[in-house]
Amino acid sequence: MAEDDDDIILADLDDDELVQQMFDDLYDGLREEIEESVQILLARGWAPYKILTEALVGGMTIVGADFRDGILFVPEVLLAANAMKGGMQILKPLLAETGAPRMGSMVIGTVKGDIHDIGKNLVSMMMEGAGFEVVDLGINNPVENYLEALDEHKPDILGMSALLTTTMPYMKVVIDTLIEQGRRDDYIVLVGGAPLNEEFGKAIGADAYCRDAAVAVETAKAYVARKHNAMAAG
Ligand code: B1M
Secondary structure: OOOOOOOOOHHHOOHHHHHHHHHHHHHOOOHHHHHHHHHHHHHOOOOHHHHHHHHHHHHHHHHHHHHHOOOOOHHHHHHHHHHHHHHHHHHHHHHHOOOOOOOEEEEEEEEOOOOOOHHHHHHHHHHHHOOEEEEEOOOOEOHHHHHHHHHHHOOOEEEEEOOOOOOOOHHHHHHHHHHHOOOHHHOEEEEEOOOOOHHHHHHOOOOEEEOOHHHHHHHHHHHHHHHHHHHHHO
């Protein structure tokens, strides 16, 4: 996508040009350039969330479309993901630094068979930024991992992520196991990932499907407030 970028001085670009350049650099998997551009936008007063959504997620959407269309392949997408993570790592402490009061806690992980973690990481970052304590189980989690973490951390929320149509049904395996063990109602179960939708969330018995990280935060806040009110009432 990008031409020969040797001569480009990122700091000389205006905001729009820089974001366009970040799309190209993400596409080309240039982690150092992405990190530098993130720093430049921060220095120009961009809010971390705006950088995350407009520059990084925006760029990843283009990568996703070309991956789907067979223009990009796994190794290239891995490089793009690595560049995205470089940018996210700079933003993570800033997003978490909002001084928000402690809202509750969440255990989250990508389900068994699935190694996509960018969206889940974003949700974790945004939840931490909103004042939630987050235990991130990483990728490829069998039901046992979730159960162990629920026992150990006793969170308010169980979050699950899946990016493949072949792995999203595994969320039901986890929820069904909680039902079998009589502990489904101990947790607010939130699910997300590109192939899911509201209907799927309902069908598998989750409390809510979250379209993106911002919705995850709002949904988590609403459910936790409801839970605390119910506990206070009796
Ligand atoms: Co994969 N991949 N991939 N991939 N990959 C998709 C998902 C795909 C849609 C691409 C395509 O064909 N267009 C397609 C799935 C098709 C399908 O199932 N219908 C696909 C495929 C097929 C595959 C492989 C099978 C390819 C192969 O090997 N032939 C393979 C599977 C490996 C496996 O998991 N077993 C594979 C591998 C990979 C890479 C390793 C190369 C890489 C992952 C790197 C990584 O994550 N560390 C990768 C990537 C990067 C993608 C795309 C391009 C981008 C995903 C992403 O990071 N998006 C993706 C195409 C796409 O989605 N457009 C694709 C950005 C991210 C911010 O968005 O993850 O949707 P997203 O998260 C959002 C929301 O969904 C939501 O909030 C997030 C932030 O707003 N959300 C939650 C997500 N999880 C949540 C949990 C919550 C709440 C909200 O809990 C409370």
